[in-house]
Amino acid sequence: MPSLFRRKGLMTILIGFIILVALIGFSMRDRSELSVPEKFLQDSVGWLQSVFHAPVQLVDNTYQNVQNMLNVYDQNEVLKNRLDEYKGLIQENQQLKKDNDELRGTLDKTESIRDYTPIQGTVIARSSDRWFKQMTINRGEEHGVEKNMAVITGEGMVGKVQSAGAFHSNVQLLSGFDESNKISSWIVREDEDNAFGLIEGYDSESGRLLLEGISLDEELEEGDVVMSSGLGGVFPSDLRIGTVDKVENDRSGLTKTAYVEPFADLFDITHVMVINRDMQTVSEEEQEAGEEQ
Missing domain, CATH: 1.20.5 (Single alpha-helices involved in coiled-coils or other helix-helix interfaces)
Structure with a gap:
């Protein structure tokens, strides 16, 4: 009996194998449709x-x-x-x-400005409470800087040395000037003599310098150039200050006041020159001698 079951099992496996081979062969044929x-x-x-x-x-x-x-x-x-x-x-x-x-x-x-001795300097500090009036430069007495020397940039005058240390100096800007700090000035006009005035203050509202003491007879025009006259003995002459922006009679009615637009930007300064007041001019005799040579 066991051998009969084994033969049936083998036959079943064989038949299944034959059917599988047949199905594989059938599926591998080229047909247009699948079963x-x-x-x-x-x-x-x-x-x-x-x-x-x-x-x-x-x-x-x-x-x-x-x-x-x-x-x-x-x-x-x-x-x-x-x-x-x-x-x-x-x-x-x-x-x-x-x-x-x-x-x-x-x-x-x-x-x-070869007639003067320029001392090159750089702004190193500006205090927050006196930003519009004062700054510090990296030049002092050891470099030849002295109190009241004029300070300029390539555009024009910006102020004067207020105090000089050994290696640093404080500069008072034109925007910090008042009646105790005056600049003797000329107003240069075309085809006319120069008019005289004094820079005596700064108008913070308009950002203009105040040129006081101008004679009522003087006729000024917008754009007239203002330069230092050198008459006060403090500042050298011919330093560019600014241009006339507006002119009006002062409160007394005896003189005129001109509002002057500074040439230099007083609030954006990096490099400056301190101008030595001792002029190094060549005398007329020396000039003539040089020309003869």
């Missing part, structure tokens, strides 16, 4: 693949999106850093250009 079992099997496999593929694809897409976001963030940080560097370079270039222009201006001014 119903093949269609069912193909659809079942496809459906299972879709079921498993969807979450896998979702996870993969999510991972790719996160990876792309991280890459975009990193790239954005790099671009922001480069943009900051670019802005810094622009600002540095602008500052260098500004310093270069100021230095060129002071150099040109040095060549134009």
Whole structure:
């Protein structure tokens, strides 16, 4: 009996194998249509693949999106850093250009005031409470700076030395001048003699210097140039101060007051020159002797 069951089992396996081979051969033939079992099997496999593929694809897409976001963030940080560097370079270039222009201006001014001894200096501090009236420069008595010496930029006069230390000095700006700090000045006019006046103060509302004591007979026009006269003995002559902006009679009605627009920007100063009052002019005899040679 056992041998009979074994023979039936072997026969069953053999028949199944033959049927499998036949099905494989049948499925491998070139056919225009699939059989119903093949269609069912193909659809079942496809459906299972879709079921498993969807979450896998979702996870993969999510991972790719996160990876792309991280890459975009990193790239954005790099671009922001480069943009900051670019802005810094622009600002540095602008500052260098500004310093270069100021230095060129002071150099040109040095060549134009050879009758005086210029002392080059740099502004190192401006106090917050006296920003509009005072500043500190890196030149002092050891460099030849003395109290009351005129201070100019390449554009024009900005003030005078208020106090001089050994290596640093405080400069009183024109915007801090009052009646105790006067500048004897000439108003230069075309085809007319110079008119006399005194810089005696500063109008903070208009940002103009006050040129007082002008004779009522003097006819001034907007744009007339104001320069130091040198008559007071404190400041050298021919230092550019500003231009006439407006003229009106003073309160007494005996003289005129001119509002003067300074040539120099009193609130943006970096490089200055301190002008030595001791003029180093060449005498007429020396000039004539030089010409004869």
